[in-house]
Amino acid sequence: MKLPAPPRPKFLRRSPPRPGRNGPNGRDGAPATAKPGVKDTATEGAASLVGWLDERTGTTPFLRYFLYRKVPKGTNWYYTLGTATLFAFLSQAVTGVFLAMYYEPDPTRAYESASRITNEVFLGEFVRGMHKWGATVMIILIFLHMARTFFFGAYKYPRELNWIIGVVLLVLTLAMGLTGYLLPFDQRSFWATVVAVNINASGPVVGPYLADFLRAGAEFGPTTISRFYALHMLAIPGLIIALIGAHLYLVVKLGTTAPPWLKAEKKDLLREEV
């Protein structure tokens, strides 16, 4: 006599087939499809997670508006210089965070720690090199982006404010160059900073106070490096990030301009991208 098999725990039991076209109870009585595989489960799980987030944040409509907005005819590769600058900044931010893990902003240890990054830390030379050359690349890209805006007349009404924000961003980037130059703390960076601070001191009325603020006193002192370091990695990048946000917001809100060589057409002024 055959004993009935003990009931299997729930997680081992086959789930009943979903009602549908192909199920055994479907309309055409086809055999049941295979159980969804790991891949299907993963895809479905990811999709439902994205859906969960999307439903609560409204990312899709925002991204659709942000990425699929209409651009004028004649938009060309020169219009990518701003994004290129943004990526240069992101690269500086990421490499800078990693450099900060090894760097010590102290006048007696700064040079040692910087040379340890170059000579001993795994890939340190590469990351420091990226940060150093990336700074130059970022300045070059900013000026190319600025030249594009100027020669295409893209600074005119209603985009004047975005030009002004851009100029502030340029000045802040140059300030990043100034404050970052001291940090390796070799002869060149020390004397360059001494001269740069004294150039600040030559400004009328506020100059001497500005120099004392930068040096943290009348002479290059124990906290000058940490002051430059705090400005370089916290204060100025924070301002830059905030202003990049405002810059991009205005770009999206106002749209971009057509190149100046493009004559306005009577019809089809804006062509919808398919």
Added chain:
Amino acid sequence: MADPPKFDKSSRYTEGRGLAGAFEGETVTRRRLMEGTVLVTGGIATMAFALPGLGFALGPIFEDTTPTRWQDVGRRDDFNDETYVPRVINLVPEIGDPGKTTIYVRRYNPKRDKRVKGQDPQPYVAISTRCAHLGCPVRYIQASQKFVCPCHGGVYGFEGQVEGGPPVRPLDRFYTRVRGGRVEIGDRFSLNSELKRFSPRDPSNHLDGLWQYIYPSRPTT
């Protein structure tokens, strides 16, 4: 037909202005009061951290960061009144090598040195090597008896007075004194073209003519 109620827009009272939910004798609406309260409390809360933080960052402008420190640089006979002897002193001892600087020292020469009215001459002349243009280190050339700056070509004479290039005033000096037969170096001071003493200034700050008025001295000196 009754006349519509008459309201006076310039009335002091919300009731008189005909606002919804007005109270008798009320002059400021509750919405307006709430706006004011939020602005004032928000402002106070922001100032409570922003002002101390700002003062903390700006502090070095208003405090004396270079306390007086007399440093021994040698015996009296180590120096003469005809030529300079280089010495190294510590401006900021806490930071090691970057805090050191070279100075040039000689005895005061009553025949050669210019005497400034109403001002006692220092027993020794201790010249700072910080160029008065932008702060590069100058060097004394014995053959020509001049100080020369490598950066932008500033040239100074035997007493540190400007003889050429961009510097705006003579080289700074340090106070000197003699204690127990040894020469000691004290605080820095700046000079104008008449070699009159002023509180220490940054390089590039003028001390002559109208220019001196756009370069204020430090609050602490």
